[in-house]
Amino acid sequence: MSETHSAGRRRLLPVLNGSHGGRSAMTCTYRCADACSHPAPNTSDNEYFGDMAEKAMSRRGLLRTGALAAFVVGTGSATALATAPAAAARPVAAVRPPGDNDLRIDPPELGRPIGFLPVGDNTVDAVVVPNGYDWSVVMAWGDPVEEGAPDFDFDNQTVEAQLKQFGYNADFVAVLPLDRNLDRALLCVNHEYTNENLMFHGWSSPAEASVEQLRIAMAAHGFAVVEIERVGDTGEWKPAKRRKNNRRIHTGTDFVVVGPAAGSDLLKTSADPSGTKVLGTLNNCAGGVTPWGTVLSGEENFHQYFGATAAVTDPLTRERYARYGIRTTIGTSRGWERAEQRFDVAAEPNEPNRHGWIVEIDPYDPTSTPRKLTALGRFKHEGATIAIADDGRAVAYMGDDERYDYVYKFVSSNTYRQGTDKRSRQHNLTLLDEGDLYVARFTGNSPEFPDSPPDDGLFDGTGEWLPLIVNGESKVDGMSVEEVLVFTRLAADKVGPTKMDRPEDVEPNPVTGTVYIALTNNTRRTPGEVDEANPRPENKFGHVIALDEDGSDAAATTFTWSIVIVCGNPDDPETYYDGFDKSQVSQISCPDNVAFDPSGRLWISTDGMPGPSGVNDGMYVMPVEGEDKGHLRRFLSVPTGAECCGPAITPDGRTALMAVQHPGEVDGATTENRFSTFPYGDQPRPAVVTVWRKTPDGVRPYIGD
Template identity: 50%
Template sequence: MTIAPESRPLLPVATTPHYARGKRVAATCYWKCADQCAHPAPNVSANEYFRDVASRALSRRVMLGGMAVAAGAVVVGAEALGAEPAQAATLTGRGHGHGHGKGLSFGPIETQDRLVDDVVVPRGYEWSTIIRWGDPILPGGHAFDVTAQSEAQQKLQFGYNVDYLDILPEHPRDIRSMVETRRGRRGLLVTNHEYTNPDIMFDESYDEATKRAVQRAAHGMSVVEVVRRRTGDPWTYLRVAPKNRRVHMDTEFTIDGPVAGHDLMKTVEDPTGTTVRGTLNNCAGGTTPWGTVLSGEENWHGYFKVAGGDPRDARYGLSSSPTRYGWELDDPRFDTSNPGYENEHHRFGWVVEIDPYDPTAAPVKHTALGRFKHEGANVIVAPDKRVVAYMGDDEQFDYVYKFVSKNAMRNGHSHWARAHNKTLLSEGDLYVAKFTGDSPAAEIDGTGALPSDGAFDGTGEWLPLVVDGASAVPGMSVEEVLLFTRVAADTVGATKMDRPEDVEPNPFTGNVYVACTNNSSRGSSGREGATEPNPRNQNRDGHVVEIVEGDQTSTDFRWNLLLVAGDPSQNDSTYFSGFPADKVSPISCPDNVAFDQQGNLWISTDGQPSAIGRCDGIFRVTLTGRKRGNVEQFLSVPRSAEACGPLIDLRDEMVYVNVQHPGDDGSFAEPTSLFPDYLDAGERGPVGSWRGPRPSTVQVYKKRGRR
């Protein structure tokens, strides 16, 4: 249902929420990532400092091949890569689309104060929820009752905090690319459930063991069939449907790739090292051209208590202290000092692949893509038909990665072709990025001021970690490189980035966009200072990197900063590819990126309430022409919430977003958000008389009179 803003009750908010260091309310940092940014970043490697390599950079003209570089210079996709415009589809391995045009028509909304508890959309649009935490999706699932939660029921209901989102067509043959998908009147909604917050999920009647069991069941993923009357209309989910599925901590996964069966993957439960129960802290993801969904296991370190003493564990932030969730009190595998479970933590931190079209198929953990804190993985098909996946490691001072499959993709969606394509991520080459700038070191002073050439840019190379089935890292085997990928990347000298989260290729131009969310520790005592690809110390607002490759399988590239984020009215170090800063929507803490059918970039944010005092939201960014760098806000999410998994469909004039952790700064007894039901006190509705937030999937569509 859609509730008019004027009819929604005002919340009795007496105090400003407590924001943790760097971003988010304190509760979100605690439950989502175990206060990751409050602890020293685990990357203490002595990688070559950027300033040490800047003096050896070639001239700007040589590096960029004469590309125009004045302030506001434009990188025009395939043309900038040396291809004629008509060759763009061949270059990127995609068909259809041209990457230009205005796309969705809307007037940018005003930025919303961080205490606003509402989804705000442009004039002429309205929003409604598709599905919420606790909605039943499997036979036997009951209507959500906050006072009668159980592990058994949660396994039959939609999970908690939602992140990656896609709505796939009824048949995989209608998937053309990441954006060229024909969604009809039936579809499959696929989403992740990243983490839980027991402080706002349960009242005082629940014992701690039950709360922990429900939370384990609320993690994972959901697949839900959805229907609508016609394209452009809002979707309704089906409570019982053949492809509905819940993936949780008891779901069996297959482990594949070079590390499968290795001694460091074996446990008393799985002496073969080839199967594992569950997936943890699933953040962003990606949809493959063959119709499967990739999901990244991100802050899995906070769920395990380890024996301690292994520096490789410390590099991932693992600790011998009791965990915040306390699952080790119920399940011995979450305390790796228990005999037989010494390797359990090695079985998490991977990219997961699930086939939404086959609810009987075991999801797969792909070890060939490396183990770290995966934000997600997004694939594109190279000219030689090999699959290339881009990934970010979401931690301060960590890295950007690329995987190139050994085998080529087969066309079509026959059973034979899909079976082959589902093996493409099982074997291939893994690389990590090294960025080199072209400006004198003295011009990168940490303030964010542009260097004299008018842009932050340079060249880069993909440093090999595993190539042709062999380790490229001295002193490490293939299995060690993939199990301890951070250590391997430290060894070869990768560039430390400001929390690289979503990394996604534009399906029309092939250019790759890296959302660096923030890094408040850059330039602090003992930590690396500003570099040209990370030009601000105490970087609270983040930035977006644009990578230009001649071929997705090549090992060198050019790069530039598309935008250096922030509120221009508060911060004079912002940059928007030369577009006037006073004409953009303020944006901070870029997290997820996506593309529409016109090739426009869309960004969702996570951390604006802390950084610029505004609710998070989703934004469109023009990539070409005289408006390159123009940022326009389309949507704002409720207070304390994060905007996740943006999905834009110009065919239907619809936008989708996952609203994660609304009201995280409250408690069960005193909620600070009533999203999405906005019930008045005493009013009975879909959740009885309970007044509290429920993470949900939201759809935005054009107003078309009475529906």
């Protein structure tokens, strides 16, 4: 199915249901409880750039007649509209196994060109890779993880089995080395959410489900660590026979709360009057790998797991719940309060406050207790990724994945210690417990936009990190440190950051230091709300921003930024692909997660390629330097109804891994009415896939070449 991108590409057709973007309504129901169908929780009056009342009417007219198209039309050549050059930056430290030395790998050079022919538009119910490549399943839902786990039996599922088996709908994917040659590694993945319609025969609703079914779904959430090994001398990976480090983390796993909000009255419940312990982690989406060898996992759409057996009437509690999309009226979308009372906000009003954090997991120590990091703030975290500042402090970049929400940064108080000895690692394990928290304000360089195209021919500008917590003190009027951290969205509203188009993955390039922000979409943005950082109304296709910290220092409080991809069909004059000839690029929409290979090339996975044309989601790669800069190509596509998650490139740059999430999740799908049979020809099962180049034995070529 590999093919070049034809000159006569199809235009992406309009999205049928604007509230869902390109996703099926079923995905929206189970992923986020139809968050996009409800009013945005952010009702703050933060200004959009130039969004003054006297300009609103003129803007609406100009944007509807194509100001954005006027800006990008004619930008087909690689020289037209080139973005500002990125400043050199401090590389991100590489992960090494505890107690081991540097990996024996030979990283490729920056600006390395791409050699494969891109995968074309398709609707195939399979993973489609370029000619010369192959793929296989590493782990699928239900596969045994921990010792004693039974083989998967779709028709005879039990809670006890699922607690030890691979969970449902992996999202974040990471590979951490176990030896210097990278022949053995740890596969680390999140299990974001479940779709009971595709898990159980005859499913009708949470209210009619058995408690056993509810508990199976609860057990299928969370996180998994699996030992994997290379197949021969190829780029393929498979589960290892030994399971020493294997682990399932789920809704019943003990977590410890650390950081300034630990012990707060806002986190205390009847089950934990100390406010320092939590059972489980919910709706874990993306994440990141720290230089000290731990994994960060973001709790995202946690709001949907809480129901109410009685209406919430306290005004302050209602305000706080509303900002996070938590129900305040009787009802639920998951029914988990039928299984455990802690999910009933009428009985435990503080339980929702114990979710929505970044959690840190040590995959090298299966006996360790995962930690919820309150210093990084509480919101709908897509994930958190780490850079090391010039002075050695750890910097975490984060996106709040909701329409009109914000981009955040955390800077640790203490500094990172290089080395893999036990003492250094124990120190580094505390780095994210204490530090400063900021939220981003983006300013455009063209004050007349959108009344006229940008003066400099670029969607770019400057920005600043607005302080929320600095040196242990709240910088938000009327809010204590604990309140800022537990109700971070409300705190950020007060300081005036920029409302973004669903900021998802925010990740620094480990080679260049430039930070890339995936903005998935926002179909509700009106013409009067556009700004240079979010320049399209009804933005159903999304865009990608590149951000460079001033002085190339990750701890800086100011930055420059530019839009490098305006997604959508390349034939559309409103699209832009880092200045490259658009007749040669693959169409991409709804960028979700990003990753980088050792040569610094940008990899993007998509969530919801829009339109009834049925173009499947996929994984893309784009060089950010050299002659091939901006030449975005589709590396693979995923099966019917699926989302491409991850992605991950192994540290040696020779294998790509990604998660095929929710295959067959099409409106009307059930276990009897299947739209996908991925991966084994029967019931659809979410899975993690490895992709490699087929070469003679003993040759390990770089992925993407």
